[in-house]
Amino acid sequence: MKKYALSTTLILFLFLTACGQTKDNRQTIPDTITKKQQTMDLSKITDVAVRQAIEALQAGDQKWYTFFTEHPMMTDDGNPVNFRSFFANALGKEIFLSIDRVENDGKNIYGNFKAGQWGTFPVFFKFHKNEEGKFERLDIGQDK
16 A cells, blocks of 8 residues: 555656756747848849848847937837837837838838837838938838
8 A cells, every 4th residue: 555655746846846847948039030031032122221120120220320310210010119219129129020122222120029028010110311321310100
């Protein structure tokens, strides 16, 4: 009888230990960004500055800011937002998962986007250049 009680206790212990284990499936953003950068085709973005800016965005690279004027205007779904504050939180955490469509001579980008805590959904990024070739405005939002 003791033999069976010990076996039952041991099996119950192993079962409960196995049930209590968790598998950490989280993947860090830099790994995700690197994999997406390697597989996503950015060549359909015909405006060189936009393509380079998107490459910096995908990499979470501070170089992103160098493509813009010192105080660029920005809207998010039509609402004015502070460009620097917005990307202080988004850069390195939010990325395009696909580029589905490019319009306006390569300055309007449409694709599936991972927006951190907000989830994944279709978006647009519309870049506006000044005479010097810097972006003075960026309009982003959820695409329909």
